[in-house]
Amino acid sequence: MSEDRATRGSVRTITDLARLAGVSPGTVSRALAGKSLVNTKTREKIEAIAREHGFRPNQMASGLRRQKTGVIGVVIPLGHDTRQQISDTFFMTLLGFLADELTLEGYDLMLRRVVPKDDADWLDRFIGSGMIDGVIVIGQSDQFDRIEDVADGYGPMVVWGNHAEGQRHCVVGTDNRLGGRLAAERLIAAGARRLAFLGDTTAIEFAARFAGAQDVAQRMGLAPIIELPTHLSPERASDEIARHLDAVKGRVDGIFAATDTLAALCLTALRTRGVAVPDDIRLIGFDDLPIASHTVPPLTTVKQDIAAGARGLVDLLLRRLAGEQTESLVLPPQLVVRQTA
């Protein structure tokens, strides 16, 4: 280990190493890449020298030459809610799983957070940078059309989000509409009749959840579900939720929150108002984040399988990288009944 350090620096390129080994750069390249036939003794000698000097071939040069980088871009567009959506627990968890899956496949991960409002060109810029072999977009935000535009001309892209009939970009995501139906059905089964939806329906995933819930309300002959828009960040959402609750006081007995985070905030706000959950108001979340099982009472919610989502994203991307055409992957949500509905 310490001799690594002492000699590091003397061998910076494959050519340096070649000189030391008394062979040509080409041979070193072949030996280190582990491909082509190279004499075993030559290979061992080269590997020994490389190890001794802590030499590692420059990935940029290699990438340039081979026209591939070994890097997958992961981009999170912050559309409708600029500030720090990147710390959203769901996306961060998905990112963690993505990192695992990509590492497993030998790819590096380049993370980019973009604000489409300030940078209309965000997706083309990333793709055109030459730094990535493919891109995973986490969340369609309000950028559905922009993504559609790009999908026609660029193959290796997979998006986490909502699937719409006839869309052109390959998407992996939960069946949000079905999830919305499950949520509304559960609220109603728990005795709710006057429903509200907590969350910003300009986000397409949320719109689908809302639509699914509305389907059920209509089918059951209930009043239309009231929309209570909020931001996603806890700081802003807390105030908004408080105001909403005061505004609809006594007119709502079931709340479907677009995410568990919002549901948890809502639960706190309800408690401070002395509203009993689930007796006065039933509450259901979405995601099944760790927090859901630790609220008081524990949160009933609609689970998304994040690990499966990450696996799906990477799997589809690799197949597209290999030139395959791929269908979108729609994952089934799952109702998790705890104690708030």
Place this chain on the structure above:
Amino acid sequence: MSEDRATRGSVRTITDLARLAGVSPGTVSRALAGKSLVNTKTREKIEAIAREHGFRPNQMASGLRRQKTGVIGVVIPLGHDTRQQISDTFFMTLLGFLADELTLEGYDLMLRRVVPKDDADWLDRFIGSGMIDGVIVIGQSDQFDRIEDVADGYGPMVVWGNHAEGQRHCVVGTDNRLGGRLAAERLIAAGARRLAFLGDTTAIEFAARFAGAQDVAQRMGLAPIIELPTHLSPERASDEIARHLDAVKGRVDGIFAATDTLAALCLTALRTRGVAVPDDIRLIGFDDLPIASHTVPPLTTVKQDIAAGARGLVDLLLRRLAGEQTESLVLPPQLVVRQTA
């Protein structure tokens, strides 16, 4: 937009563009880089063509030539707790802020999750890859010595973690020992006398928190603080906490949890056992994550300023990139009194 798409592909290199503009590649490079003097008309013409064809210079080629990549590596070593520590809320939040700060400074972020146990060479490999201009290590885990080794030979590295007297690598982090003291003092002020520490003290940050608490216990003439080691992932920790609580039943009246996540789990476990918090047992966490204000009762904790941490990491790294020597940055923790202690 749609004409972008139609013509995209015809202009792939700076040379293609040069031909179209009737100038040399060098001029295109200069025009697009915005440096050196280029005739205004020429520049505008080149920019127009670039825009029209959605052309963007290849960053790998540029990086290779300029010997810098515009990418900062961010690596999370998963030492003592392999599985999915990357989804740890604290690290993920820090990562979010880092992404913001680096973007602001014009750098891209390459994320790598490594398991040092399976890959002793993790840090050298990343640094030597030629893909990054500098590296930020999130968490020392149990890799303190490995990081020290590297620090001697590689300048542009900054680490999030604990500062120890005389260490050679540049670190940004909270004063964990002081944080531990604040926590223990608060528990004692709230009436606790028989303290326990919940968390794995082989992680150096946690060891410092524990040591700080132990300082106070000793100074106050209390019994030594009992160590209750746990993993970090909620799944494994839940069981361990349950077992610990049963084992120390009646012998502990104050618990200092190494993180808010552990504290939240502990709170749930205490409730299911009918233990009153803070009356029977006082509880304090560490971090002040969003969850801390949403437990029931809300969690008293020691706050780390994550945003300031991220800013510090990036600031120091940029200065090191510029060749400066930098001292470590130790941030003061802050006691946040809520209702569990």
Place this chain on the structure above:
DNA sequence: GTGAAAGCGCTAACAC
């Protein structure tokens, strides 16, 4: 099985 040579796409002297 190995060497020689030609670039990958870009930038930075150095001329003019």
Place this chain on the structure above:
DNA sequence: GTGTTAGCGCTTTCAC
């Protein structure tokens, strides 16, 4: 101001 040229470090034919 702009063109020309020589690489950055690597991979990959094509010879032998």
